[in-house]
Structures are given as structure tokens and as C-alpha cells.
Amino acid sequence: MSPLNYGLTPKMKPVAPKRTALIAAVDVGTDKIACLIARLKPRPPQEVLRRRSHAIEVIGFSHTESRGMKAGTVVDLTEAEEAVRYAVDLAERSAKCQVESVIVSMSAGRIASERLTAEIALQGANVSDKDISRVLAAGSRQSAREGRVVLHSIPVGYTLDDARGVRDPRGMLASRFGVDMHVVTADMAPARNLMLAVERCHLLIEALVAGSYVASLATLADDEADLGAAVIDMGAGTTSLAVFADGRFIHADGFALGGRHVTLDIARGLNTNVHDSERIKTLYGSVLAGGADDRDMIKVTALSGDAREPSRSVSRAMLTRIIKPRVEEILEIVRDRLAASPFAAEPRGRVILTGGACQLTGLPDLAVQILGRPVRVGRPLGISGLPEAAKGPAFAAAAGLLVYPQAAHHEHYEPRHMRQSNTGTGGYIARVGRWLRESF
Secondary structure, X not given: OOHHHHOEOOOOOOOOOOOOEEEEEEEEOOOEEEEXXXXXXXXXXXXXXXXXXXXXXXXXXXXXXXOOEEOOEEOOHHHHHHHHHHHHHHHHHHHOOOOOEEEEEEOOOOOEEEEEEEEEEOOOOEOOHHHHHHHHHHHHHHOOOOOEEEEEEEEEEEEEOOEEEEOOOOOOEOOEEEEEEEEEEEEHHHHHHHHHHHHOOOOEEEEEEEHHHHHHHHHOOHHHHHHOEEEEEEOOOOEEEEEEEOOEEEEXXXXXXXXXXXXXXXXXXXXXXXXXXXXXXXXXXXXXXXXXXXOOEEEEOOOOOOOOOOOEEEEHHHHHHHHHHHHHHHHHHHHHHHHOOHHHHOOOOEEEEEOHHHHOEOHHHHHHHHHOOOEEEOOXXXXXXXXXXXXXXXXXXXXXXXXXXXXHHHOOOOOOOOOOOOOOHHHHHHHHHHHHHHHX
């Protein structure tokens, strides 16, 4: 039976600190699907990225137009499956290898945070790794909610009898052992359908993770996570948040507004088609007015697409007047969500913008005005082999999926007693059989 029936998404086994691993990641978005294949090699910690145990070398990459998706949710299963299959196939050809399991990101489903506690009686005098696994399992079971799935259950601190805030309890003495957990949940239906679209490509899902969390893993330096930071992942159909303090992931949130809504506003405001609106936004879009904007003209094709119908010209100032209100709306919602989160207690906390929608000219400056905090644009850090097209903020979540295996040890993992082999035709056929059994 699928773990989703128990409100738990798949959790991957942590990568061994002294072993090389091959990882495949799929970021299924509203506008694009990115697939990356990378080799993780053990290496000593860096000064900026101390928490990473492995170097990441990308050996396969693809990104294609997304189909069958709206606001991060599957709306056409067949089209979504075909798009995922095509993206993975291109990445496999690029890497000259075949993948059988992937890590998948999710940004839809009203992602939300919850804090809970769990406690157990110690079987021995000292806290052992087995005790830590027991208390994390107890917390994970407690986090299940009807109609929701658990994406992450991460310990924020441990308790030993009456002592709270213990970071590493191994070997310590106590009679009662507890954990304070940060649990991230999402609506079950979007998660179920996203997993189904990927599994119908005969791929095993190693883990389903929150997009803003993995974008943070790719873009945050360790010092930023320690001092307090919020990563805002501005995608095409959704905007999601991940808050860090004291080096820990402490809050997540999200809502269904993004760059696609800006594109649709342009299409309506300029009376043109969506494809041309996206082109205009990419080439000329800005949220800050310039002195020459009234004289700087942009050609706009007719809505009908008829070549015989003459194009017309609009000023860049008019385009800015269409774009700015929607971006302000998104940033004001972000401001209100951050004010209601633990990040409000970090008055000097920095905001990092990622996602394709954050690339509008002037958006970081507007974010500073509205959020009242230092703002920078986040790009993937410490990942070699990324093609030039994937080094920007639009691919932060996809790149972060490759970092996630190094952070998976923070979460509870229950071994899969019937895991398929990662190589050979037996694993492939077994997965096909499993999918047929679960689907019919």
C-alpha cells in the first residue's frame, strides 16, 4: 500500500558520507520541467557550505516546456506524464545513463507548517541512535492529518527530561526523551497526482519534497541560515516560502500566485496572445519606471495572430504600469505571511529571491521597499557542471534537489523492505508490475 494512504510521502535513505552516489532530480513546474542527473562525491567541508558532505557534479541536464500543469498541480495526467517522460529521456541521453528513481519537488497543495512534540521512555540510560529513530518515528506518526500529506518532519530540538533545546542528544542521560518537530504538510490530492504522473513514467520516487526548502538548500550559505533568512521561490504558478533560523528549517508557506499571472495581465492589458506576452515580459518587463519609458516603444502583435493585421506599439511605461500592481500584490502577501511566521522575530533577517519570476528588472529593489529587509537574488551555489542556462534563480529548486540527499538524514527514514534494485531489468519490470497493481 502506498505511504500516501498513511499521510506520509516517500523518504529517501540518507546518502552515505563516504560513498559516491548517482542522483536524479525532477522539478515539475507550471511552465517548465527540469531534470538533472548528478554524481555526488565525498569531499571535505567548504568554508561557505560547511554542511555539505559531498561535491555535486552535474552530468545530465534537460529542461522542457511543462504541459498538463496549472499552478503547480496536475490538471491533465496524460500530458503531464508525457512531458516528464520527455524531460527525463533528454537528461538520460545527456548523461549517457538510465535512471530508475528520482527526487521530485512540489510547490502546490497549500503547503503549510506545524510544530509538534513527541516523547518516549528511554530503554537504556543513554540516548542512542535507535532512541532517536524511535522518537522521530513517533513524531512522524503523530503528524498525519486527514486530507494532508507530510512532506517533511524535521527535529528543531530535543528534550531530555525537563531540559529543552538540546541539539545532539547522543550519549546523554535521561529517563524521558522527546523531540520538537517542524512538520511541513500539503494537500493530498495534488501530491497523489504529481506522484502518479512521475510513476507512470516507470520511475520510483525516492522523495517528494517542498520546492522552497530545496531551493534554500541550493542558494543559502551556512552563515545566512544561522543568522536567519527567508527564501522566496517565485515560480510561474506559485510563490512559496522557507524560513531558516539557527541553521534549521523552521517554517514553510505558499500561495497560488506567480509569474504566469503577470503574463496573463500583460495579455489582457495589451490585448495580445499569451506567448507574445511572455516574450514581452522576458525582454522588456520591469517594475521600476525609467525616465525614457514613455518614449521607448515596444511592438505588440495582434491577438488574432493574423500576419495581415498590423502590429501596434505601446510604451515601456504602459507595460510597467501593468506589471507592477501584480508584483506588488505578490510581495505584499509574502510580507504578510512572513509577519505571521517565526521570521518576524528576526528583524535583520535577509530575504533571498529565487525562481524564474524573480528575474523581472527592478524586482529586488521593489522587494526591499515592501518587505523592509535586505534582499538578494539567490542562485545555485557549489554545484559544478551546471550549464550556463541553469545557473540562474529559475533553476534553484531543481539544483537543490541534488543537495537534498545530504540533508535527508535530518528526517525520519523507515527502510523499505521491498526496495527494487537500482540497476538491471528486474527493477524496471518490478516497478511496472507494482504500478499496474496499484492502478487497476
